[in-house]
Amino acid sequence: MTPFSWDHFIAMGGYAAYVWPSFALFFIVLIADYVSPTLRRRRHLRELRSRMARQAVRQQRNPSAP
Secondary structure, three states: OOOOHHEEEEEEEOOHHHHHHHHHHHHHHHHHHHHHHHHHHHHHHHHHHHHHHHHHHHHOOOOOOO
């Protein structure tokens, strides 16, 4: 059995140019998949707040409307 070599591990048997970018892309997608719902939720809440504020102003101007 050969001893462990970091250089050999990093080189990935000559396929490092394919392996490491695929790992990087995987982690980028994983992070985006984790962050995206949070950002989308914030945007929806912000839109809902502004819509409710506009509706409140509209009701103050015209209290007889439903």
